[in-house]
Each structure stands twice: as C-alpha cells, then as structure tokens.
Amino acid sequence: GENVEQHPSTLSVQEGDSAVIKCTYSDSASNYFPWYKQELGKRPQLIIDIRSNVGEKKDQRIAVTLNKTAKHFSLHITETQPEDSAVYFCAATPSGGSYIPTFGRGTSLIVHP
Amino acid sequence: EAQVTQNPRYLITVTGKKLTVTCSQNMNHEYMSWYRQDPGLGLRQIYYSMNVEVTDKGDVPEGYKVSRKEKRNFPLILESPSPNQTSLYFCASSSGLAGGSSYNEQFFGPGTRLTVL
Numbered sequence: 001g002e003n004v005e006q007h008p009s010t011l012s013v014q015e016g017d018s019a020v021i022k023c024t025y026s027d028s029a030s031n032y033f034p035w036y037k038q039e040l041g042k043r044p045q046l047i048i049d050i051r052s053n054v055g056e057k058k059d060q061r062i063a064v065t066l067n068k069t070a071k072h073f074s075l076h077i078t079e080t081q082p083e084d085s086a087v088y089f090c091a092a093t094p095s096g097g098s099y100i101p102t103f104g105r106g107t108s109l110i111v112h113p
Numbered sequence: 114e115a116q117v118t119q120n121p122r123y124l125i126t127v128t129g130k131k132l133t134v135t136c137s138q139n140m141n142h143e144y145m146s147w148y149r150q151d152p153g154l155g156l157r158q159i160y161y162s163m164n165v166e167v168t169d170k171g172d173v174p175e176g177y178k179v180s181r182k183e184k185r186n187f188p189l190i191l192e193s194p195s196p197n198q199t200s201l202y203f204c205a206s207s208s209g210l211a212g213g214s215s216y217n218e219q220f221f222g223p224g225t226r227l228t229v230l
Contacts, residue, residue: 001172006155009153032217034218034219036219042223043203043221043222043223043224044156044203044219044221045221046218046219049218089155089156093217098161098163098169099144099163099207099217100144100146100158100161100171101219102158102172103148103155103156103157103158104155105153105154105155106155106156
C-alpha cells in the first residue's frame, strides 16, 4: 500500500517568515495530493490540493509543488501569521482501487508573533 | 447545510463495554471512512466504505467493526473496547467517483474523543 512520510514533525517560525513542509510518497499510481489544516480542537479541512498533471499551484499565501519523478510534494506558506498555527497533513490518493487518501503524520506549525 | 455529524462527541467508558459511534452525512456521498488520530501518528484509517453494503479494512482495523446499511450512515462499533483504543476518532465522507475523478475532498466530522478506562 501507499506510504506517506512527512517532515518536519514540528516547525516553529516567526511571524512573516516562510514555512515549508515536505512529503514523500511511495506509490507511483497516486495522482491526487491534498493538504489539510487542523486547528486546535477542530476537524481537518482541505486548504489546497494538486493533481499529478500539475507541477505547482498557488492560492494567495500558500502554494504546493509536486515532483512526480522524485515522488515528493511540498507545502509553502509565505508571510506566515499567527492564525496559520495548526497541524498540517499531507495525503496521497491512489488513481484506482479505494480512492481513499493515505495521510502523513502531520506537522505542527507554530507561528510566533 | 452540507455536513458530516458524529455522536457522541465525547465518551468515557470501561474496558469491554460495547459502544457505537454514529456518523451521518447529508451530501449523498458514496465514500465514507473512519480514522483515528493519535499524537505523533497522524490520521490512520480504520475502515472505509465505497457504497452501501461495501466495506473494507484500512490500516488499523483490529478491534473495530463497521456497517453501511444506508448511504448516509456509517457507524463504528467497538465490541469490546480496550485502553489502547483511547483516541480521537474522525468520520469522513467524499464523493468518490463523482464525475469519474479520484480528486475528492474528504469532509470530516467534528470528531469523537473516546477514553477507555
């Protein structure tokens, strides 16, 4: 089955800095890579996603990049704000079979004012 | 309002006492799944269902049962809970193959925090 590795497990930055979270996956059949944000005490919610036929996608201060050859993808947050503090999960979804994503272990992002 | 609901939100129980956590979605989604979230381990899939009467094991199915008798409901059953099942549980649904695509957002319920003493 799919295996998703996510790093770092904890990331501490100053407000205004950039933050980068990296994930690798093992199954070359995976073709959809969503990122979820989970604020303290809340449910995970989708913030951005990327499909395997796209190399990069941006949405305001967040961007995702995908390198299919190397099987890794990353989340980039620029000009971080305290409200960006949360746990972020990457996931890889297979193109066949269950279509259910496999999640990374999560990154706790702390943005210090 | 489109949503996934879970009940109860909090539950403290004792070892061996059977319990059920309900999950319901009103989005007519084909796919539903259960995850448990533990510190440092992320979201691990317990069971999933691709349609009514179709269920399959995820990564950590031991000690759990599910059923999918109706499209909107996907209860999680712990026949004989043990302390190692103390965790935060999330139900999720997605549209599955809607539009012939696997690019499906998971909609999560609010979570159920279970403590087994």
